Amino acid sequence: MDARVSSGVFTSDHAPFLSNLQPRKFQTLRSISTLNNTENIHHFSNVSFHLCTAFSSRSHGFKQVVNISKGNSCEFELSTLTALSPLDGRYWGKVKDLAPYMSEFGLIYFRVLVEIKWLLMLSQIPEVIEVPSFSAEARSYLQGLIDGFSMDDALVVKKIEGVTNHDVKAVEYFLKQKCQSQPEIAKVLEFFHFACTSEDINNLAHALMLKEAMTEVMLPTMDKLIEAICKMAKANASISMLSRTHGQPASPTTLGKEMAIFAVRLSREMQEISRVKMMGKFAGAVGNYNAHLVAYPNVNWPQIAEEFVTSLGLAFNPYVTQIETHDYMANLYYAIIRFNNILIDFDRDIWGYISLGYFKQTTKAGEIGSSTMPHKVNPIDFENSEGNLGKANEDLTYLSMKLPISRWQRDLTDSTVLRNMGGGLGHSLLAYKSALQGIGKLQVNEARLSEDLNKAWEVLAEPIQTVMRRYGVPEPYEKLKELTRGRAVTKERIREFIEGLELPEEAKSDLMKLTPHSYVGAAIELAKMVDSAVNVINGSEVFETIR
Template identity: 70%
Template sequence: MEASTFVPLRGTYRFSGFHPSITSYSHTRRHCCAALSSASTAAPTVSGSGLTCNFGPQMKPIDEAFFNLMALSPLDGRYAQKVKELQPFFSEYGLIFYRVLVEVKWLLKLSDIPEVKEVPSFSQEIRTFLENIIREFSASDALEVKKIEKVTNHDVKAVEYFLKQKCTSHSEISKVLEFFHFACTSEDINNLAYGLMLKEAMNSVMFPFMTDLCKALCTMAKDNAHVPMLSRTHGQPASPTTLGKEMANFAFRLSYQAQCLSEVRIFGKFAGAVGNYNAHKIAYPEIDWPHIAQEFVTSLGLQFNPYVTQIEPHDYMAKLFHNMVEFNNILADFDKDVWSYISLGYFKQMTKAGEIGSSTMPHKVNPIDFENSEGNLFLANAVLSALSIKLPISRMQRDLTDSTVLRNLGVGLGHSLLAYKNALQGIKKLQVNELRLVEDLELTWEVLAEPIQTVMRRYAVPEAYEKLKELTRGRAVDEESIKSFVQNLDLPEETKLNLSNLTPHLYVGEAENLAKSIDEVLSALSGFKID
């Protein structure tokens, strides 16, 4: 596995010799410098275990600034601080931690199976000792696993050897060391580790930021529900809306996709080398191993997949990432629209002392947050799409192509998280320029052609559409010409009065009410979390 937070290059492929601290710390790069710099660093909580990952005792930090300069991926360099919440999950450290968790939990499960007499029911003291390996797992432990891997050239086997080494001194556990990794293929461990990584990262990092985006847009919708705005279809002036209603559109769309994401079920398998419990059955033929596997997988907070090959087929990942792509596409649509509204002057951007918009044009305040968000969303979607297309495909009972691809989960989520944060930052800077919105509406009286011809149709005035087309298309239209046209119509006087009093600012239909009702709509879509 790779050593850095996101870049999918294994430690043996990394640069070396540029800095004295690289030799000893290169494969734990950001965790040694960032996670260990604070004993209170947030850590992942594992569903169903009640255990919390601990980055362990402090170690001498490496030169973080140097590594930021040398990082191959901007997620590990320039943007590292903005995506650090994902480091405990998708770093090399994170994967090793979850592998250790699964291996220890499996040994504990074996001790609860009466037929496995060689592993007696563990006392509370033994259980606490084993669970403390997970609770107290530190960067120095991860370094030890990597040291072992240099010899084994196998990352999962290195975890097994590390655990045996860790437990050799315990008189009781030393008797059952060979039951670490019992009847397991590496993918029994890996698929559960990745499943836990994804579930916890989504619940503790991604969903909170998705929720923040929905809430921010909901607030914009309600605050600006009454602010009329000229619509543009095909880039041309169209029937007015309100600024709040347009924000409500995005709030609803994003919330719906986040809800779809939360409904994805993350699966796990534990069925051995080709999914048939072959080794299990030979060793203990009297045990109902499919039932034991189901109990074990669900105890970790994952759904059980009973029909697998050597690998869990990753279909749930494809669904998860496809849904995330949809969420990201909607947010990119929002970024583009807000960018356009800023260009039109509908929004001003609050300035920050010292910031520079252009290196040559001092007056500029560029919409860089929305541009950065949009760019990262497309990078995220490129990776997430590739993952969702490739991962469900594996030759016969298994090939190794998914292994290297899975190492990029953090890349797709990392660029997504960066985009979410940039969009939120951009939203905080926005100020509505109501004068500019009013000005645009004052210049587009032709948009009232729609309501006038619709009322004419109600009263069976012939060729209503054609008459308004003749009045408005290719001609300058103002308040006077509209009102003059209305006065000459064969309509009831009260109807003509209502049309004469209509202005582009008032012609917004139910837009204001729709924007104000967004909380009611979103209440059914709240509480994003994968169970």
């Protein structure tokens, strides 16, 4: 097929270089030990990456060839430039606060924590005489493994996993290696992972990951977003604005009151999110404590399991299969989706107000809005927020629908899906920060708001016909419809109409005082009271994160 366009501008004669592209090769050599530094670099060992892109001027098609060679001479370096996910690449700086909790490192860390806490729990059960109560020194040693867990430790676990091909077993072996030098613990090494199925460890680790990520990162950022919108509401409480229903002029409101609506809506959903209880199970291979009861039949294992799970700050789920049912996860994710949907509504409204000229955006020296139109200052922060909220909601929706479903006593489909929890939270966090950044650039254009109100005297038809109804004037709606619908309505026409009404002089005088700017009802008061409204929802001090 001939690739030339009809104008003859783009031909092989004009662009001969396009058919002579050479293969490009990206190779780096780096020791895996450098992963312990503070750079945002992830490594795959012994991998080379080849990219060949060829374009023939005689063909519309692109040919891409990717060869991954597992030679011993080089490795492929994963960095912010080569990451497949933009969360780990372009947007890393905005979402990295989630990494200690929602990453592979976070999962390994919480597995280590659960395994150690379980061994400590066993040492407190009198019937388990094989694990005597530990001395303060031994307990301190175990706690030190948790508190001092490092990237190097996580890499050791991954190295062990390379042999075992089992991630949880790798954690068990890691702990046994670490504790061989501690005399007391060395005697009871086989009680690491005692009577546990991998999911006993994993479900608690996942719950703790979510609990910490929500408490330390997500909820505080939601707080900041709501606080910023509340400030917008109060600062603009008295700035009148033409409403639009169905895209057409409607009864005026104030800019602040419209912002207050979003603050209250978001607060309500944040409260729902904060109420979700992260749950855990610890009941063995199929949820019946089978192995526990064979080994120690006189121990009340369900009670022990409940004490253990709740000691980690989680709610206990006694009725389970091999896995915790994940219903609480679905509840949490759906609540976040609702929060995100409200923020999408906010983003779109602000985008629209910017389009109308109601907001200006502050500019930053050196920034460019369009590659070809120098005048452009685009609402990119709100567009970025909206786009990431959509992506987050798709991810969270799938998690919510899939995770509560598992064949019989368990299938493995949830395992790989659970590894994607960070994506939904990451895109949400990025969206919240983008919206906050956009809010910080907004400047109200009062002149533009006033301009639209001055052109919309027809909005006073509503109060006039309502007062006419009160005083028994026949066919008030129909008379105002005849006056306003499809016709240009001016201040003079409205006042002339009022003068001709058979109304008490006081009522007529009040109507004559009305303008599109003043006809805002209780909007000003509603905007000013937004902090109180949010406070009632939270049941605590305004903007205090619920933990």
